[in-house]
Amino acid sequence: MPYDPYQNNDQNNRFNQDPNNSNWNPMQQGAPRTPSQQFAMASITFVILGLVTFFLLITPICFGSLAIIFALLSRGANRRCARPASFAIPLGTAAIILGVGLFAIGLFTIISQFGSFENYINLIQQQVLSYENGTTGTLDMSQIMENFGGQ
Numbered sequence: 001m002p003y004d005p006y007q008n009n010d011q012n013n014r015f016n017q018d019p020n021n022s023n024w025n026p027m028q029q030g031a032p033r034t035p036s037q038q039f040a041m042a043s044i045t046f047v048i049l050g051l052v053t054f055f056l057l058i059t060p061i062c063f064g065s066l067a068i069i070f071a072l073l074s075r076g077a078n079r080r081c082a083r084p085a086s087f088a089i090p091l092g093t094a095a096i097i098l099g100v101g102l103f104a105i106g107l108f109t110i111i112s113q114f115g116s117f118e119n120y121i122n123l124i125q126q127q128v129l130s131y132e133n134g135t136t137g138t139l140d141m142s143q144i145m146e147n148f149g150g151q
Helices: 035-052 059-073 083-114 117-133 141-147
Strands: none
Touching (some): 035 059, 035 083, 059 083, 083 117
8 A cells, every 4th residue: 555644554653643633744754953953054045145145245244154153053062063054164154255355356456447446436426427417428438547547
């Protein structure tokens, strides 16, 4: 006779639950997750979010930090990380490094192209003012780059 999860025909009673009990869930398999397992899964989730959004500058730093924190919280009394959490610590660190590295590259590019961050802000203000005045398209990039000491 095939196994039917809605009937109590499991001879080994793998779930150790009574199907006549109103709290019985036939889709539940195994024991419920412990808090350390929940922290480990949260840390993996934050690692994935941190690595996927590394180009947004701030989010990988936040998500990577949260991943490391939740991975360390998953240790609990065992003083040993759950397996997913042991992957989350180096990957969370990688997300933080990617975020900080991309920020540094962007800042270096701005400073090397425009001489200083203040010159870059002035260029953006000029462009915004030209859009507000209705003179869009009149900015000549070669002239702007000459004014700001760019290449």
